[in-house]
Amino acid sequence: MTRENLRTGVYDLRPAGSLDLAGTAALRRSVLKILPEQPRVLLLGLDGIDVRDPLNLNVLPSLDKRVMLDCGIRLECYVNPVTETGRRIRELIGWRIALHTNRAAALAAADQATAAAHRTYRHLAPGADAVREARAITRDCCRRWGVPQMADTAQLIVSELVTNAVQHARTEMDLVITHRGAQLHLQVRDTAYAPALFPIEPLTSLVYHVGDDRIGGRGLMIVAMLASACGTTVGMHAKTVWASLRVRPAA
Template sequence: MAAHVETGALVITMAGRWSVAQAYTLQRALSRCAAHHPPYVAVDCTRIAPDRLLPTLLPALVMIRESCRRGITVLVCAPASALTVLLRRLPTRRVRLYPRLTEALSRVRPYPDSARVRRAHRRLAPKPQAVSAARGLVRECCERWRLSDIADDAQLVASELVANAVEHAGTDIDLTLCHHRQRLRISVADRHPGVPALSRRQSAPAPDPDQPLAIRGRGLAMVTRSAASWGVLPGSDGKIVWASLHTPQPSRLRLPSVATIPRVGYPA
């Protein structure tokens, strides 16, 4: 699995000799992609022989349909004659067929909005002001999505990731926030191939309560301390560094039982 920074797509490349049994590997890859809630998942099948393409993708069509239900558009790159009839029968318009991966990625709109997923995106210039803009977007989204309990941690994580991209990448930065199923995922994409190195077991220094959130320098160690998980998705045009935070489960309205409801008497 790789990232395409310019569009926000995650790319799955299939190659070699494939069988029906190995197609379940593709299903698991699609499931991992869906966990990131990208706007697109591109499945590149152009390296597979046409006579083995159809049985390979059949078990994955169920997962493709599930991805579409989550608001993800699936771009299948394959010979048109092999899959056109089958894909047209899917009850969704979120599966698109292209002959080549380059054409698929050039035909889609970068970082589109989705009504099914809480997602926000902003492209930032590699300047120090980008850190403040990132915190502002996170604060705005946390207020709109009622995530005030994790707003401070989310702002800290976003500012660290963006500041790291400004300092080490020096390219345009794409900040994406996505909230789905008690997870807030913060993704920062840049056009530099260098991958940040930090062991997930590395301890982070305790935050100084006298320093404001704008003061950084704690790096990815603080991201490790504040986020539930984080990782890097490398790609041909850069990388995406992401971090995931647990969000509180929304409280449900509990109605009192009938026995506890006081009876109101009416005059005769």
């Protein structure tokens, strides 16, 4: 996952090899690992897979439901229709999921479907101004997207996420804010590899024990208390610390 993925919101997966039980499990893990990044669209190229057991193709409609219905992210699959793999996939599950002929067609369909999507990306330097800039971006997003009632809480959370990156990662970072349906998603990506540590147990107050090695500091405790969900995704070259807020009705 690169900075270009974050900027455009477009993520590509091109699985290769046998789509046996191990292959379907690996494909599912790869897709689920991307979801916390809150992409605008996930493009899934199927030309490289070898369909040994037709039943294993059921993983594709299952992922389509998980990604699009549960997470609100566009999943667009494509495969060359004139190849043996393409013909077989279309024959077996073409009636269950949308299949495009190539990557360009899949991306065009995704662009049309997500033209009005609420998503903002910003690259931030690890300096003293990062928190102030992130707060301003968050406040502006909430205003433009018609959820001003979420601005205060979202700004507090993004302040803690960016502060955590500035103090502990000390690297450049990427801020992505997404609004889909009733969810406002905030994420900060840096290039330090140690995961951010959230509290293990549910929080009901800001009381904490200084010597408790299960927590990463008061900032992440605030995030865990305010967010409807939060976590850390660690990749090969970076980590993403994220939080989701359920959008409450305006007063």
